[in-house]
Amino acid sequence: MGLQDIRNLSLEELVQYVRSVDENPYRATQVFEWLYKRGAGRFEAMENLPLGLRERLKKNWALSNPVVVSQAVSHDGTIKFLFELNDKERVETVLIPAASRKTVCVSTQAGCKFGCRFCASGIGGWRRDLSCAEILGQILHVKNITPGGLLSHIVFMGTGEPLDNYDNLLKVIRILNAPQGLHIAARRITISTCGLIPKIKQLAQEGLQLELAISLHGSNQETRTVLMPVNKKYPLDDLVRACRDYIRATKRQITFEYILIKDLTCTPRAAAELGQLLKGMLCKVNLIPYNKVEEFLYEPPSRRDIMTFQERLKALGVHATVRMPRGRDVAAACGQLRHSASF
Ligand code: SF4
Structure with a gap:
């Protein structure tokens, strides 16, 4: 070894x-x-x-640096990196620059077990967890090529389910957070999860001021199960209850990610159900117009339907913003990352 x-x-x-x-x-x-x-x-x-x-x-000790196999630059400045690890597994990482922030979207696993029906990351199945060094290697590479070396935000939204690689994820976060490490405040670090309830409960006890994003994507049990098979194991109502407990324990707001798919999740009924589900909760909703993945047949809704959906939520007292897709021309937008792509 x-x-x-x-x-x-x-x-x-x-x-x-x-x-x-x-x-x-x-x-x-x-x-x-x-x-x-x-x-x-x-x-x-x-x-x-x-x-x-x-x-x-x-x-x-070894001190290895992930090898960049290729990188693609979007017209909006987003850069997608394809890294090859020591055992030839490949993962993708995205730098999303904006006027006031530089965000890195990081992968935590090679492939993903959870097979959400709108996401390219789960198509080839799960290969393995990434080590701390492999997760940090992605971030450090992007930091080293960023002018000024300053990264403001880290989002664990790349390939894989971060909470399914819990111990390595938490160790990485503590290194990112440490004044002697990268010194990035926990409030600038976002974990996105498909809803692993026991891990959400564990995270609530860590005493970290992290941002938690829940991939909700369905407004009722049936639709969510169609889009996210994990919903069979951790049903929607239990998940929302766990989120309410998390907010109570941490006093932190939760973000719900909600994908807008024509005639499926972007309907008047879905807006009403979502409003009911999240009523009175310290949360916001990120509406994500579906980004096309060729293996799936779904379509994004029209601009008008997106705005109407947002208005309906607002009328029900739920704060919702529409996330503008970044890097779509280089397949770096939400749901488009793969674990063994070449581009
Ligand atoms: S959305 Fe997340 S949990 Fe679902 S398949 Fe993609 S990477 Fe896995």
């Missing part, structure tokens, strides 16, 4: 390692800063470490 990647270690684990080789614990902070603040891709670059420690690190 090869060496483990050093980016799989939390700061506490790095301190333990440094102690175990009779070095002062502050060396762990230095290594951490090199890895995350300064984006070092090689141990040799860590100039303020004693030569002996640099050599020891090289002997004990």
Whole structure:
């Protein structure tokens, strides 16, 4: 077996390692800063470490960087990266630049188990979880090529279900959050989930001020099950109850992602059901006009139907915004990411 990647270690684990080789614990902070603040891709670059420690690190740990197989730039500035991992699995990552923010959309698994019927990521099934190092590697690559090296927001909305890779996800978030790490506030980190109720309950107890986005996509049990098979295991009513509990425990607002598909989810009945479901909840709804995936037959609704749907929700007291698609021309928009594409 090869060496483990050093980016799989939390700061506490790095301190333990440094102690175990009779070095002062502050060396762990230095290594951490090199890895995350300064984006070092090689141990040799860590100039303020004693030569002996640099050599020891090289002997004990791997420091691998994901390989960019290709990248595509959208006319709106969105950049999609296709990375190849050590075992040849491929994942996609997207940089979404805007005037006031730079957001990276990150993958947490190669493929996905949950097979939502509108999403390209689940088509080839699930291959494996990504390690912390592989998740962080995507973010660090994008950071290193971004002018000024400043990323403002991280969204775990790429390939895979983040909460299905819970331990690695939480470790990554703590590294992103740490002042000695990337120092990105938890409020600027969004986890998107298809609704794994036990994990939502666990997340509520972590004491993190994260943004939680729930992929809702159906306004009743039947429609949601058609679009999201996971709804059979974690039914809509139970999910909404878990969300209400989450809000109560964290005092944080939840975002519901809701896909607008012509004649299916974008109907007057669906708007009324959604209004009823979310009544009085500290939440907002992101309306996502369906982005075409060639394997599925669904169609996006007209602009007029989208606006009418939004108005109906507003009349029912539910705050909803329409998410403008980004990177659609390079298949980087919501639901279009794949785990082993080439472009
Ligand atoms: S929407 Fe999320 S959970 Fe569903 S198939 Fe796509 S990546 Fe998996």
